[in-house]
Amino acid sequence: MGRAEERRARQRGGRRAAPRSSSTAPTAAPGAGTGAPVTGGRAAARRAARSGKAGRAGKAKKSGIRRLFTWKKIVGTFLGVCLLGIGTFIVLYMMVGIPQGNAVAQQESNVYKFSDGSILARKGTVNRESVSLDKVPVEVQHCFVAAENKSFYHDSGVDLKGTARGLLNTLSGKGAQGGSTITQQYVKNYYLTQDQTVTRKLKELVISLKVDQKLSKDDILAGYINTSYYGRGAYGIQAAAQAYYRTDASKLTVEQGAYLAALLQAPSQYDWAAATPTGKKLVQERWNYVLNNMVEQHWLDAGKRQAMKFPVPKDPKGTPGLEGQKGYLIDLANKQLEQQLVKQEGISMAQAEAEVVDRGWTITLNIDKKKQAALERTVKEQLTSKLDAKKRKVDGDVQAGAVSVDPKTGKVLALYGGEDYFKHYVNNATRKDYQPASTFKPVILAAAVDSGAETQEGQPITANTLYDGTSGRQAVDHGVKVGFGPPNEDDQNYGQITVQTAMNQSVNSVFAQMGIDVGMEKVMSVAGKLGMDTEGMQAVPAQTLGSMGASPLEMAGIYATLDNHGKKVTPTVLAKAENKTRQVKMPDPIGDEVISREAADTVTSVLTGVVDDGTAKKSVRDNPLRDGQQVAGKTGTSDENKSAWFTGYTPKLVTSVGLFGEDAKSHAHTTLTGATGLLPSPGRINGGGYPAQIWAAYTFGVMDGTSKFDLDTTQGAAVQPSTSPSTSVSPSHSASESPSSAPPSASETESSPPPSHSPSSTPPSHSPSSTPPTQSSSPPPDPSTSPGADGGGDGNPFDPGGDGAQLTDREHTTR
Template structure:
């Protein structure tokens, strides 16, 4: 009996039963066979009980319970979706009814402009060539002709992103985008996304794919105020939709991802690269889908769009105001709501917004008048072709509030679409030098000789002097001063700022550390995120706009608190106002550092490159002014950015070929050898600023350095030099334009030059150059 049960146990367990245990030395034979089986069963039950006792959590979370819970949630979700599907009907199309004019007002509330009715002309899909239709499918939804109208994975991702505050991250089919455009709105809410999903499924069941595609391309926004493919074809290529070719269709399809960013006429270099990459992506997808022959695709070239057509009611400077206001609102909506660029543009364009801008009518009128009298009246395009290529841009900011109170974007928005006030494709040149000094002061930097950098620190002003690092090794950078002029081996930082000496600030940038210089520039409002820490940037060779530079100098004027210029006073839609960011930010550099730079910059006006145009201007009336001139290599741009205690204004002149819009040199403009920052830009600045100036106030400076609190001075030759001089020249060609008038030293001690011909100090007549006459607007010259 016992053996039989043991055999059955072995058969059931697949192995021989364990031998009976012996207890207290009692022989196993002393246990009855039936007792051994019962003991084995009791032991097995004991082991199971022990396991259960050790893993109580497993009893709560078994795979069966987890699976059951998951299936329960799935059933609940399916049930809820069925109920939602039955309750939500396809609404009547309301997109056209939602499009309203945007209204723009001056800061005092008086009307400025109204963006007109929606620019849209509906066309039948049969009027759009089949290959052009395919460009939109290839761009947005390759499975459009076979899918059910929704992308469940993308929609789920969008819902999760919405719930987590991250916004939408792709996933919409053409059907879903059409539903959003025509039946719903651009709100990024869970309710709207769920409605979009249900309506898209229903629309796909009851509507042909051709009708959906026609609705999509006719309701989408393409930028330039154009809704629908017909308006876009006219605005970008001056043809009807029926006459578009594949290349043009691919551009319009690519444009939908970010209409303003990808508009070729206004795109940054990065924007142009992105839209070209998107264009290539569309055509490659068409080849992959069998809609385009590869040989034909390989032969295609990018179809550069036409210039924008004149915008009715936005002539003069108004169009530049409107464009900037929309850009700033879109940026804020993207940040607040987590929506994409194209969704933000669709939300703003012709959607019933009321904008009140910070533009002051009196200041704006004065700025426009100053550009006209000081620049435009001096140009004669019929006499000199170069005069056709000079563009002015300016931005004026209240440093205490960050308000853009006046702005000059170009000759006329209907003639020159790009805003010169907001473009970042030209170098700010020597207007960047104050940032280098601010970085030195903020970081308590020292020269190679261990001297603290300040207004009176001595540097070598030799032109083409090799810059050295902390080990005394040459870094391979030896910039030339304006007109290759030497200022001696012992000049102060104050004098170097006054005369804009490149060799000094190149060395200072390396002394501080270019990484710290760029970090300070970013804190003060410049876009330096992708720049490498190279010594060449000490000459201001990166890109910047007048608005950015006005913000940088406003931060100095505001004692180191960051100022981000804004044109929007308020933006309201349907009784709800969008909360715009505070233009006044954190303390990004210390007050002492900011005030010291301001003090030094007063010397540029009183004793330096802006002396003739600003300091000696009869309208100055003793007002305190700080500022800096700048002129880029090859005379492509010229700047003056300056400020009083209450107003900061940056003025830039840009050489731009009036036909190709490529950057061009400004030599011989208005019959002058070159355009310098101390010339036209400073003249415009002075007439504008002194024309709108209020009470004559003084800078409240917390510093004991700089020209505002002590006179400019040049040390005697016996003073110690802080870094190792070098006269080694680079292969850079000398400036070919006329040399500027030499500078008169400000003290009795002469400056010892490093060349054979010494500069003779004088207090009477300046030294006459031996070549063509100097620029009468800037006899000292600058970089």
């Protein structure tokens, strides 16, 4: 390469001059012609040129980005945004003044309607009485500050971080409310609304700053405690003191004040009279939090704090317009509306409650007026008219709850919450503190069929699978005993029986083993999918006998999902709600398929055997009003007879009936045994007795013609004869006698060996299956075990549930 070529290479951007040809040209190969071109220097020049172009392009790209995003521009933009925000806030601060208070003006009667549009009730009497702060003990004042805003006495009235978080959540659609001061909460209560909008939040911020400048801290605190909603229809601390402790605000103790302060976080959930066990635990934790904060702020002596005990509130008084069943219906409608507001608008439960109570809503319920009247009348005729607390103390401890649901729409058509809302504040239809007992057994079978579960010997679990029904037999997990062996009711031994017969007679030992075979995690998972609130529940074998808590509303939803071929049914009492500012539309109560249709229909088919051949046949199968109606259902009676259930269904209607033993004075759980004058042997109120009688009288009385289940299964009593294997069954005890006023026995199957074939009053919807019984993995009965009376039902030392005939079953003696 000559000098001219080197110069051109440098001009093309090469880093170094191209080498001279005399020093870089390759040696010609031997024999090569003298005219062969020398290319080494030219290639190097081309590579240098390409490198130069790439370098210039990279520099140009970086230079463009730097010109676009310089530090000066970034800082300038940030400062511009800050100045714009500050300017906007200044303008807003100058334009927004402190409005007239509207806390009282916001109160307006709610109107509640039946599904046909007729008026159920009008509720709008506001329980409010303001008191000056000097009427409230200083220690009680400190309770509210310790609960809500420890920096109240020295802050500027706003929580900028919490407000900013709330604004971001609102803009992002999360809707969760950020933290706020007592001043901000007072502004929301008295000057604004609970709406979760950016405009409302900005106004709240501005007004709070101005209120903090204009009013003293005592004035703000007085306004806050006098405008807050405490539950039980009480606005303000004076009304709350009367509602919960029957005293004036001036006489409240620190312990009582801490409870009222704790209530503000979730009034309905924390109301001791109606709270679930979880609610009671949470409010006690909140109460402790308040008192501990007071000690931290040096407002309460640590020694006095340690000596304080939780002040259990008094039972509530009735509110005018809520007598009879109205209060229970309105209470559930309000709760479902509040839950929907929380989901749709992102407000807290406490804010939702304040937005619902007496805010001019027109609320339409799904309640069918005729079915509601029929359910109330039936409970009275079949049960409460037979109770006489003056003759028998136990009669005053009997509580009844029931819920009736349309399985195709999810509408709650009728509800019985108790004798009277004025006399018993807790809604028995929605309470979850009693065991559902053997009404949980169908969930185990549903989990088995849905997951294709097998016994531990690899046999599919079907209606015909044989299990060992020996009372007290230890459940095993692949040959290892799990330490759980519940006795059957009255310690009955059944030997080898099919799953169908085990369901008919509610045999504990069979379902304890089945739960192990399926896997308790799967069982509890299916329970949750069907509609049971399983949060916090342990997946342990004892749950196979229904040892958890559940409500009639919950059980009605589970069975409605089975009735609806596995599509989730969420029972809904609220049809729609609207007021002047907004309309709330409820989501569809019918959801997606949560278990397979085969699993749901198989359980339904099996449960027809409980009615036609099992623990409910006397009350349901033989009821003269049945008229050939096909029915599926399950009885349940808890250990120590503290609860008794029957949850049953037709293709058109699902109803769950529960009876609960609750001490009339202490409200503690107690036995139902002996109620209505049943003799001590056994004296039990079982699921096949009063609950099944109430169910049958109500259901057969309101049904519009008869119907059959449309089942997609080849298993169960509805599609094949209900048979019992030809195994030896011990003779039964004789039936006990009862007074003439007592109802007939709920079942005859416990008083004699089960027949080889019990004809059903309802013909099967499919031809009988010839599928032979399948041997389970359970070990054979222990020959050393003496068989007891042939009785179905439950009972075990872990305090789960059981059921059986009301007059022929005896309390099991093994513990």
